[in-house]
Amino acid sequence: MNEHLVIDVDSHFEPAPDWLDEFPALKEKVPERFPTDDPRFVMRSPEMFAYFVTDDLLRGVPRDKRMPIDRLVTDGMRAIYAPDRGPEVGYPGSDQHKYMLDTSSRVQWLDEQGIDVQNVISGVGYTLVRAITDPALGMEALEAVNTWLSDRAADTKGRLVTAVNVRFEDLDWAIRELTRMRGRGSRVFLMPSEPTGDTPPNHPDYDRFWSAVTDLGMVPLVHVGLSPAIYHPAWANTDDPALIRVISVLQPYQQALVFLNAMVLGGVFERHPKLTVVFAEHGIDWITPATFRMDALAMPGLSPLLLGEYRLPLSPGDYVRRNVRVTPLPVPHESPVATLDLLPEIPVFSSDYPHFEGSGDPMGHYATELAPVPAEKKASFLGDNIAGCFARMGDPIAA
Numbered sequence: 546m547n548e549h550l551v552i553d554v555d556s557h558f559e560p561a562p563d564w565l566d567e568f569p570a571l572k573e574k575v576p577e578r579f580p581t582d583d584p585r586f587v588m589r590s591p592e593m594f595a596y597f598v599t600d601d602l603l604r605g606v607p608r609d610k611r612m613p614i615d616r617l618v619t620d621g622m623r624a625i626y627a628p629d630r631g632p633e634v635g636y637p638g639s640d641q642h643k644y645m646l647d648t649s650s651r652v653q654w655l656d657e658q659g660i661d662v663q664n665v666i667s668g669v670g671y672t673l674v675r676a677i678t679d680p681a682l683g684m685e686a687l688e689a690v691n692t693w694l695s696d697r698a699a700d701t702k703g704r705l706v707t708a709v710n711v712r713f714e715d716l717d718w719a720i721r722e723l724t725r726m727r728g729r730g731s732r733v734f735l736m737p738s739e740p741t742g743d744t745p746p747n748h749p750d751y752d753r754f755w756s757a758v759t760d761l762g763m764v765p766l767v768h769v770g771l772s773p774a775i776y777h778p779a780w781a782n783t784d785d786p787a788l789i790r791v792i793s794v795l796q797p798y799q800q801a802l803v804f805l806n807a808m809v810l811g812g813v814f815e816r817h818p819k820l821t822v823v824f825a826e827h828g829i830d831w832i833t834p835a836t837f838r839m840d841a842l843a844m845p846g847l848s849p850l851l852l853g854e855y856r857l858p859l860s861p862g863d864y865v866r867r868n869v870r871v872t873p874l875p876v877p878h879e880s881p882v883a884t885l886d887l888l889p890e891i892p893v894f895s896s897d898y899p900h901f902e903g904s905g906d907p908m909g910h911y912a913t914e915l916a917p918v919p920a921e922k923k924a925s926f927l928g929d930n931i932a933g934c935f936a937r938m939g940d941p942i943a944a
Contacts, residue, residue, distance in 0.1 A: 674735065
């Protein structure tokens, strides 16, 4: 193992196509098409991909005015879901829906890359979160997919760590599920950037949940798959499907920015100093101006205009540096170098492997990207920044 742990906070692995066979009672209840209140796709289909890259815009459009899902599918989407697609689409080893059947090969890849611990997210899992409207059925489905994934990760002795899929209509259930999955080795759970129902996560009603999270030594990860943006529906008044796709994915950080401000200025990190929130696949350039803007709003000359009197004991920037982490994708246009210079505590490493927008050689990518960066900052990005968050909760990640 390395002197400094290398921790990949966002990679992907999917349950096998027949995973529901292990849960026959649930299989009878789960429909084939999703979302359950507005069926537009089946799992692992080009239409599912089209849904995720257009629904931020189209969810506000009346159904009779919405462009049909088949018109929003591209040849590229068909290629990554084609039954005869072959082993690679994109970089070597990439597969949008790699099944979690051969964990030994993934561990071998980790060893080749020099990655000690990898957090594993399931697109099927967060699709079930987003696409099942009935809370009871959704909770049952998430318990099952969490069990399936953690069963497969168990033989990797902590190298692969399952991200827990959770719903938030019932915080007691959410706490029970996090407790169960912490016992199965999980350290991270997926958190939507939008409120569930009428209660936002900065509300005092959530305090018992955040206390349970830190008592369990767990970290909420706000993933772009659960961060739909909000648009005026008239932008969908076009006959050009490409324009709908592009507009819908223009602002991946929009709701992450709202979530950040609510948590910081709403005092959540003051009430729960051990809590850490990780933002994944929203980009990274947004976090620096967002932090500096909050600091400016809290200054004595400006705070009376919007905040009234700023009463928190730390500056917004201090809370961000302590309680927030952000991971870029390993691509040239999302370099962490500038953020490491200005907010060195915040950037954390992820591969997004094996997705096409990730990297099959993330450590090679960052060896080049971080070449001018001092060794201490490299180590902080690759593992120390996130490892320190677990240690702060009194439950460090062991080498």
